[in-house]
Amino acid sequence: MDISTVIAGTRFDNPVFLASGIVDETLKSVERAIKSGAGAAVTKSIGKDERPGYAPPIISELPTGMINAVGLANPGIDDFIDEFRTSKLKEKIVVSIFGKDSEEFLELAKRVQEVGFKTVELNLSCPHVKGYGSEVGEDPDLVEEIITELKNKTNLKVWAKLTPNVTHIVDIAKAAEGADALVLINTVKAIGVNIWARKFSLTNGIGGYSGPGIKPIALRAVYDVYRETGKEIIGVGGITSYEDAIEFILLGAKAVQVGTAIYYKDFQIFNEISQGIINYLEKEGFENLQEIIGLMVR
């Protein structure tokens, strides 16, 4: 059964990718995800300068997922390049980058391109760091400007990861139309409270909610954006099983990303979902994955 998928002209063996921010700070872990069956793996978001991130607690476990505020911890682009340039799996590694303006994004993208990576994912959506992520991604003009710069001045494939923390995600998706693909959605801005300590659950107070609890929100975003824009979409948000993945695919996603599912099922999640998709397609009488992409929206 063929479950390969093509995103912006690039073919991937299967549609189950590792989402940015989960076990992807170190090269060997990113490669482990790929060797464990991920069709592609997106790195932790990399910025211009080193950031230690927030002090723990950086995650809070919930019955329906978790809230995190890691704080864009990253070694900075120089150190990242030093570590990741040696990888032989660059075709399957997508580098997530974040910046405060188009100049920073462009500078980072050029560095990534120089060492042979083909695709970047723009973090326009981290909900818990001032001046970055969703603060950039909530501004349609800025989103458009960043993507135009990158498309004009690099040869990279550009995936734009959007925030659900806006009134109309379709407006942002339209602003991001110049991107090769849209990644929907990042975490949902959230707060956790510990009543016994009378403190926020996370050191940063504000965090991003991920896991099964946000799946319906992500599905709605994928559906709306696919219907309104027809863009190539990678679905992400609460996917922990093949059934979840297929829900996204039926609504228009050409691939999915899993993150928090690693916490539930560890690295075997990739093969589990791929195998589940294969079984589903066979059982339901489809020839390949392509046949069900956006099937419910056509």
Next chain:
Amino acid sequence: MKFSEIASAKKIGKDFFELSFSIDSEVKPGQFLMIWVPGVKEIPMSVSNLKNPITISFKAIGETTRKLSTMREGQRIFYRGPYGNTFPEPKGRAAYVAGGTGIASLLPLIRIHPGDVYYGLRTAEDIVYGEIVNFVSTDDGTLGFKGNVVDLFIKEDKEYDEVFVCGPEPMMKYFHDKIDRRKYGKIYYSLERLMKCGVGICDSCSINGFRVCKDGTVFEHEQLDMMDEFGTVRRAESGRRIFLK
């Protein structure tokens, strides 16, 4: 995040403390808890006594452990876990090789299955749990063998079916590289790294793609053979590599 009330708080040595409290799940040898001190930080801590009320043993060296050292009976302690894999139960002649606070994670096994305990310290006044120690070394020679615990272990030249090692990474690296592997059956190491999430998703504690919090903390000697970052590269809070040699 759960919480419990501290059942007892003791100072057992120089800057060394024990806190005991009851928890609602079973802890196995080698596992750890994430301990949160509201307003300060959350840190991983190994469990030195597994039966309720369980015990954590620590040296007050950082902001969080210093705050913990001031906590008293009846106060709330916040935790999640236990996390991590476990030491297998020893079956034959066992040796325990500890450096500094590494003794804490070996204590449950030592109680279940007594064996030779080697303990390395900086100086005589750092000694804790002296009653269970068979061989001691100090860097300055103020107690026992002068030098490090690995050299002491090699000098004693005994044979063991199982060896359990826990201490600072440079000490464990030295042990790993220096000993005559053929003299021992299985060798297990409990690793310690900067840890943020404790559940295998943040990648802060990874060594060559092995997450100390989730794939470990216990690794076999032969697994460490495959980790060229073990003892040579550590990670800053940002994830930046820091080369040790």
